[in-house]
Amino acid sequence: MIGNTGGNVRHNSRFITLAGGILAFFCFVLPWKHIYTGAVLANGRGWTITLAFIASLMIGATGYYLYDRKSPKKLLILFLSFFMICIGVIFSVLTLLLFFQMGINFVTMSFVASLVIIVTTIYMLNKQTPRESISTLVVLISSIVGLCCFLILFFSGSQFFSTDNRVDNTKYGASLSAIGFILSLIGLLCFPKSEVSSGVNHE
Secondary structure, three states: OOOHHHHHHHHHHHHHHHHHHHHHHHHHHHHOOOEEEEEHHHHOOHHHHHEEEHHHHHHHHHHHHHHHHHOOOOOHHHHHHHHHHHHHHHHHHHHHHHHHHOOHHHHHHHHHHHHHHHHHHHHHHHHHOOOOOOOHHHHHHHHHHHHHHHHHHHHHHOOOOOOOOOOOOOOOHHHHHHHHHHHHHHHHHHHOOHHHHOOOOOO
16 A cells, blocks of 8 residues: 555656645745745846846756757757857856846746746656656756745845844745745655656657
């Protein structure tokens, strides 16, 4: 009976990950810090630079993925991959320099992480991707980033407010989002290992 329970958990592991992403996403309508909701903080100081930084990382990662594919590489694909890697690295450095002036918005990063988890997990459910795939890595990184953003927010005190009061005022919305990211990680850890040899679609 214990074996059947473990099998059911593995079978529903992607739904656990998806549920975690959805929980983290909807927590942005709840209070995160003082009286401010996660949605308000995500649109606060430094959100444009934060999105630009995330976009730069995604462009660079996409370029590396195109270059690292095991399929035969055409000249156009090689040129495109190197171009995307260079653009991603250049803009990542530029946005990092701007962070020292405007500051990074960790709530924005957490919001993007929850969206990435939802979209990627839906794709994984549709394609039944194996555990060893790019999609799994994307969800893993997003879950860790979201959880780290919560920890930074929790220990930052008055990071988003120009006040000398260092008493933490993190509200239940942020805490529930952390639970959502933890659920996503639990779902990933329960992904079945035998799918690679079961004839499902691979990435």
